[in-house]
Amino acid sequence: MTVKFDTNPTEVKRNQNIPDERGYYGGFGGAYIPEMLYPNVEELRNNYLQVIESADFRKEFELLLRDYVGRPTPLYYAGNLSETYGAKIYLKREDLCHTGAHKLNSVVGQALIARHLNKPRIIAETGAGQHGVASATVCALMKIPCTVFMGSKDIVRQQANVLRMKMLGAEVIAVESGSKTLKDATNEAIRHWINHPDDTYYLIGSTIGPHPYPDLVARLQSVISEEIQSQLMKQEGKDYPDYVLACAGGGSNAAGAFFHFIGNGKTRLIGTEAAGEGVDSGLTAATIYSGTPGIIHGCKTLLMQTSDGQVMEAHSVSAGLDYPGIGPMHAHLHTTGLAQYLPVTDTEALDAAQMLSREEGIIPALETAHAVAALSKLQFKPDDVVVICLSGRGDKDLQTYQQYFQEI
Amino acid sequence: MNALQNLFHNKKQNQLSLFFTAGYPTIDSTAGIIEACQKAGIDFLEVGMPYSDPLADGPVIQQSSTRAIVNGMTIELLFNQLEALKGKTTIPLLLMGYLNPVIQFGAERFMEKASATGASGLILPDLPIHEYREEYQTLFEKYNLSPVFLITPHTSDERIKLIDELSNAFIYVVSSAATTGKKQDFGQAQLVYFQRLKSMNLKNPLIGGFGIHNRQTLQQAWQNLNGAICGSAFLKKLAATPDAEKAVEELKKDLGLKMD
Ligand SMILES: Cc1ncc(COP(=O)(O)O)c(C=O)c1O
Numbered sequence: 001m002t003v004k005f006d007t008n009p010t011e012v013k014r015n016q017n018i019p020d021e022r023g024y025y026g027g028f029g030g031a032y033i034p035e036m037l038y039p040n041v042e043e044l045r046n047n048y049l050q051v052i053e054s055a056d057f058r059k060e061f062e063l064l065l066r067d068y069v070g071r072p073t074p075l076y077y078a079g080n081l082s083e084t085y086g087a088k089i090y091l092k093r094e095d096l097c098h099t100g101a102h103k104l105n106s107v108v109g110q111a112l113i114a115r116h117l118n119k120p121r122i123i124a125e126t127g128a129g130q131h132g133v134a135s136a137t138v139c140a141l142m143k144i145p146c147t148v149f150m151g152s153k154d155i156v157r158q159q160a161n162v163l164r165m166k167m168l169g170a171e172v173i174a175v176e177s178g179s180k181t182l183k184d185a186t187n188e189a190i191r192h193w194i195n196h197p198d199d200t201y202y203l204i205g206s207t208i209g210p211h212p213y214p215d216l217v218a219r220l221q222s223v224i225s226e227e228i229q230s231q232l233m234k235q236e237g238k239d240y241p242d243y244v245l246a247c248a249g250g251g252s253n254a255a256g257a258f259f260h261f262i263g264n265g266k267t268r269l270i271g272t273e274a275a276g277e278g279v280d281s282g283l284t285a286a287t288i289y290s291g292t293p294g295i296i297h298g299c300k301t302l303l304m305q306t307s308d309g310q311v312m313e314a315h316s317v318s319a320g321l322d323y324p325g326i327g328p329m330h331a332h333l334h335t336t337g338l339a340q341y342l343p344v345t346d347t348e349a350l351d352a353a354q355m356l357s358r359e360e361g362i363i364p365a366l367e368t369a370h371a372v373a374a375l376s377k378l379q380f381k382p383d384d385v386v387v388i389c390l391s392g393r394g395d396k397d398l399q400t401y402q403q404y405f406q407e408i
Numbered sequence: 409m410n411a412l413q414n415l416f417h418n419k420k421q422n423q424l425s426l427f428f429t430a431g432y433p434t435i436d437s438t439a440g441i442i443e444a445c446q447k448a449g450i451d452f453l454e455v456g457m458p459y460s461d462p463l464a465d466g467p468v469i470q471q472s473s474t475r476a477i478v479n480g481m482t483i484e485l486l487f488n489q490l491e492a493l494k495g496k497t498t499i500p501l502l503l504m505g506y507l508n509p510v511i512q513f514g515a516e517r518f519m520e521k522a523s524a525t526g527a528s529g530l531i532l533p534d535l536p537i538h539e540y541r542e543e544y545q546t547l548f549e550k551y552n553l554s555p556v557f558l559i560t561p562h563t564s565d566e567r568i569k570l571i572d573e574l575s576n577a578f579i580y581v582v583s584s585a586a587t588t589g590k591k592q593d594f595g596q597a598q599l600v601y602f603q604r605l606k607s608m609n610l611k612n613p614l615i616g617g618f619g620i621h622n623r624q625t626l627q628q629a630w631q632n633l634n635g636a637i638c639g640s641a642f643l644k645k646l647a648a649t650p651d652a653e654k655a656v657e658e659l660k661k662d663l664g665l666k667m668d
Binding site for chain 2: 036
């Protein structure tokens with residue numbers, strides 16, 4: 001499948017990467033929350049920009065990103081891939097962050113905010129377990145008690161990360177309600193927050209939830225595109241790529257990899273979403289493709305829902321993408337044509353994971369494999385500079401890979 | 409004046425309201441429950457519209473919602489059930505639910521139907537106040553529906569005053585920072601909170617909810633506020649017996665309103 005670009009790629013649109021004061025990206029975003037959550041969300045909204053723009057925060061955040069997370073992560077020129085796909089393909093190595101995924105960028109920043117707000121404990125939701133591990137890690141470092149909500153289905157398929165969280169001293173709560181995956185883990189985390197408003201910071205794992213979370217997480221992850229700019233300047237003599245490819249569950253690594261290129265009129269931003277067994281199979285998590293506008297977890301966005309407005313269960317082999325909504329920024333980028341979103345099936349992702357392992361000696365996370373799979377869906381010119389956000393490493397998915405490759 | 413405003417005009421104290429989930433325990437339970445409540449002298453009702461992801465609710469309401477959806481409950485069907493009941497009952501009804509199903513139904517179409525089938529008001533806990541003022545208020549007024557807003561012990565005085573300004577039936581006083589269905593007696597924290605509200609001299613009656621499940625919690629709400637709403641405890645009774653009249657009687661016993 002070759003993607004057609006309807007939008008004029010040279011159209012410049014500024015400030016599309018941040019929401020307005022009420023948290024809207026165009027028609028998406030906002031804060032649709034019951035009164036029980038209002039004071040906490042309001043407290044965060046009133047403080048987050050001031051905190052993350054303060055000199056103290058920047059200093060501490062940047063030091064931790066450098067010495068603890070291991071930033072900047074390399075922008076690696078993937079010679080073998082480049083030859084195969086006929087373009088200059090670079091991998092932004094978020095998989096080399098401490099704990100193995102981009103999630104740690106946002107966790108470090110949010111934990112500093114929690115400390116600033118005098119919240120002595122942290123809760124988080126997790127799908128693939130990467131955000132849970134990142135939260136448990138930073139909480140260990142900062143001596144903050146940490147509770148992670150995880151669907152019982154995900155606990156089974158991401159065992160390694162459950163063990164890591166426990167090793168790090170976090171409490172892992174198995175969520176048995178609803179889909180038993182990321183959607184319901186998020187519900188339970190929010191319910192827990194309602195019941196513990198005074199002492200608890202809710203550390204959201206993606207660009208989802210009520211305003212200001214999508215903006216907060218996107219800004220903290222924007223270090224990814226900031227680094228890509230300066231790295232490309234050195235390596236290619238220009239500070240933007242022609243393409244950025246990133247997978248999108250809630251959309252945080254994609255938001256971070258797109259951030260500085262959104263609306264620049266030059267870079268084609270491609271998000272990939274999990275199509276599960278196929279976009280029309282009924283077993284899918286391709287929210288942009290099959291979703292309609294509505295509200296999920298406190299924000300207006302695109303989501304998979306019935307005609308009665310009940311949220312549908314998502315399906316993807318990848319726990320981190322198995323979510324029926326998507327961050328409001330992406331709903332907006334899609335609607336305005338500032339980014340394109342491609343569905344990638346389970347099988348395509350699994351095959352891409354093996355391809356990348358064999359071509360470049362890098363085993364990607366299943367989530368990330370969805371971004372890699374986009375390579376064979378696009379047609380490049382030989383001097384196109386293509387950056388893939390390699391959001392995470394695949395150790396946690398070896399069991400799934402093994403099962404799949406034994407079956408075929 | 410709608411039926412709910414009329415009720416508050418005539419009765420100032422000791423209101424008792426029940427919440428139930430439409431479509432639970434069975435798809436056609438709605439009419440029987442409403443009739444049983446009226447017969448038992450319940451003052452007004454909240455008819456819950458089931459939602460797949462009820463963020464503010466504890467396990468009891470979650471499970472009733474899941475079950476109701478599996479049973480096939482929809483907003484369309486609820487309106488048909490209420491339409492069929494029109495003229496047969498007089499107990500004031502509020503519809504309560506999350507915003508997304510209402511938006512999908514179409515906000516104006518929803519309010520038109522709600523009003524036409526006899527509802528007096530709506531509780532949409534995740535509808536932001538600014539959005540209510542900018543996009544919904546005129547619709548509420550057009551269809552003579554009362555908006556009901558929640559406040560909690562953490563809601564600022566300033567916000568409570570704003571909510572009082574926007575309300576025209578009652579203010580829903582959430583008893584503590586919690587999801588629905590917590591079984592705990594009210595303590596000092598609630599008393600301080602209720603006293604604070606009393607001293608604000610608000611124009612709307614205050615009805616307490618979340619955690620009303622026994623004599624102590626009901627009496628505390630009655631003594632300090634204008635009434636009480638009981639939800640999860642009622643749903644548990646409905647789960648235990650298919651007979652709605654019996655369920656209400658059992659609940660009244662638990663609330664200390666009836667001797668064994
Ligand atoms: C490696 C990796 N990539 C991507 C994701 C998807 O999240 P997001 O869309 O927020 O980047 C996850 C989520 O668990 C992940 O672990």
